[in-house]
Amino acid sequence: MVSITNLYKRFNKNTVLSGVNLEIHQGGIFTILGPNGSGKTTLIKSILGMVIPDKGTLMVFGKNIKSNSSYRHQINYLPQIANFPSNLKVKELIKMIKNLRGDPGTDLELMERFELAPFLDKKLGTLSGGTKQKVNIVLTFMFDSPLIILDEPTTGLDPISLLFLKERIQIEKAKGKTLLITSHIMSFVEEVSDEIVFLLEGNIYFKGSVSALKAKTQEQDFEHAIASILSNNHA
Amino acid sequence: MLKILKYSFFDLMRSRWSYVYLLFYFLLGIVLLFLNNDLSKAVITLMNVIIVLAPLIGTIFGVMYYYNSREFTELLLAQPLKRSSIFLGQYLGVALSLSMSLILGLGVPFLMYGLLQSSAIWNFSLLLITGTFLTFIFTALSFNIALSNENKIRGFGYAMLLWLFLAVIYDGFFLMALILFEDYPLDKLSLVGTMLNPIDLSRTLILLKLDISALMGYTGAIFKKFFGTDYGLILSIFMLILWTILPVMRMVFKAKKKDF
Known part of the structure; x- marks a missing residue:
């Protein structure tokens, strides 16, 4: 569904992605994890064509996305920070x-x-x-697309809305859709994800299921498993 | 692109500043016509105002709109839309709404005054056309500056400097060069110098049409001598079109490579 080969991106002197290779198959929930500044949002924005990579190819639905825009018909995207034009009304935005x-x-x-x-x-x-984030979520889920990308979907949500969001994610998954999620809320990640992609310093450090990660780090608890990756790497 | 144009256009039409701009031209037109009573003098005064004001407002609105609509742009970028149509749509939305303020604001008082029966109708139309060109040119230039500068304040500063340079400083340097090298033949230099500044070009264009030699100055006179009135008019309009197309092309090119 999404296939990324040898993706490089730097902003000025700051290398964000250095040779990422990633294959995402259809169906299921993939979460992208990583410390701040590890390139999660850049990776997502590259898939959306908002960030233009320096090197590498990005194929979405089997087509190269370079100078192509129509593939975005099949993607729903929830941006990280709900930045909307402030002088528009909610219903005007939805209509637009x-x-x-x-x-x-x-x-x-x-x-x-x-x-x-x-x-x-x-x-x-x-x-x-929180209300902006709800509008954001409505905008994302109101279209029926095979690929759904959520960048920090839980930000600012109250418990009821969070519950509804999780429910909705499972409904979409049951329809056979692919969801690509980034989050820092470990309990949320552990609960929803089928597969984890762990980004570290612009590279994929780990790809696999939650239990595989626990086995690799020899930790019982998911949060500790993530923490052990981070501390081992920074030590 | 048309959908984006529509949204940008109506977004600006809802803003207070579009009306202030329109009202300003409206009042200016009324004051000049009904207190002055001489249509051709009114056209000359208007020319002096438009030539400085249209670029200034185009620059300010262009930069402000770009920076203020960043969120809107980011929202659009995730949608199945071409980048070129997003930015062209926004650009045309700004440029068209400003041009409309100009044309309506000046057109209505002049129609009220009885422009259609007057011989000044062509001079007046040319004035509006040049004003529209200047709006399109400077909005495109300011979009270029804003696209190249993430920092709002720096972008705004550069845009204002560009306006100041082309509207005021350029003429000063130009004049100095003409005085310094007065012993040499300066025809070619002054022709090129005029064409490289859209504001000077517009002024020459209007004065050529009005055929007022006293106001034309050195460059205008050379323009006329070199090209004659008709050829000079066509050439300067062609240059204005070039001045519009080149920044728009760079804007589209730049927008395609930018990260958001």
């Missing part, structure tokens, strides 16, 4: 995105679950962080 994608979408159920109805006529600039 539908219009731009040329897809009516299914937002009603999501809106109801997140209880967003009272905010529809409010401007995005006046919303709280």
Whole structure:
């Protein structure tokens, strides 16, 4: 589904990705982990074509994404920080995105679950962080695409919304979709992921299931397993 | 691209500043026409205002719009849209809404005054065309600057410097060069010098059309001598088109390579 070969990216003098090779097959939940600045967001943005790699090829759905934009019809993306045009109203934003994608979408159920109805006529600039994230999630899940990319989806969510998000992720997985998630909340990662991709200093340090990671680091607990990778590497 | 254009255009149309800009031209038009009573003098005064103001507003709005709509741009980039259509759409949205303020703001008072019966209609149309060109050129230049500078304040500073340079400083240097080298034949130099600055070019273009030799100055006179009125007009309009297309092409090129 997504195949990345030998991907390099640097910003000025700062090398972020140095030769990443990654193969993501259809179906299941993949989480990308790594310390701050390890290149998680850069990797995701490269898949979306927002960051242009210096070297390497990126194939999504079997096609090279270089100077191609139509493949994004089949991707739903939840950005890390919900930065929306602040003078737009919530309902205008939703209408606009539908219009731009040329897809009516299914937002009603999501809106109801997140209880967003009272905010529809409010401007995005006046919303709280959590409410913005809910709008963000509605925008992401309202289209039916085979690949869903979530960058830090749990930020700012209250427990009920978080529960709903997890539920929704499982529903999408059951439909045979591929989900690519980054998160720093280890319990969340352990709960949802089928496979983990651990990025360290611009390279893939580990790829496999949660239990394989535990076995590799000889730790019982997932959080400690991650911590042991980090401390061993920095020591 | 049209969808983005539409959103950008209506976004700007909702902003207060578009109306302030429109109102300014509207009042200027009314004051000049109804207190002055001489249409051709009004056109000359308008020319002096437009030639400085249209680039200034184009620069400021271009830079501000780019930086303020970064979030919007990032949202669009994740959608199945071509980069060139995102940026061209935004650019045309800004440039068109500013041009509309200019054309409506000046056009309405002039129509009220009875422009259609007057002989100045072509002079006046040319004035609006040049104003529109200047808006498109300087909005494109400011988008270029903003695309190349992540830092808002630095980008804004560079854009203002560019305007200051082309609107004021350039003429000073140009004049100094003409005085310093007055013993040499300067025809070619002054022709090239005029064409390299869209503001000077617009001024020459309008003065050629108005055919006021007293205001034309040295370069205008040379322009006229060299090309004659008609050929000079066509050449300067062609140069203005080039001045619009080149920055727009660079903008699209730059946007394709940028990381967000």
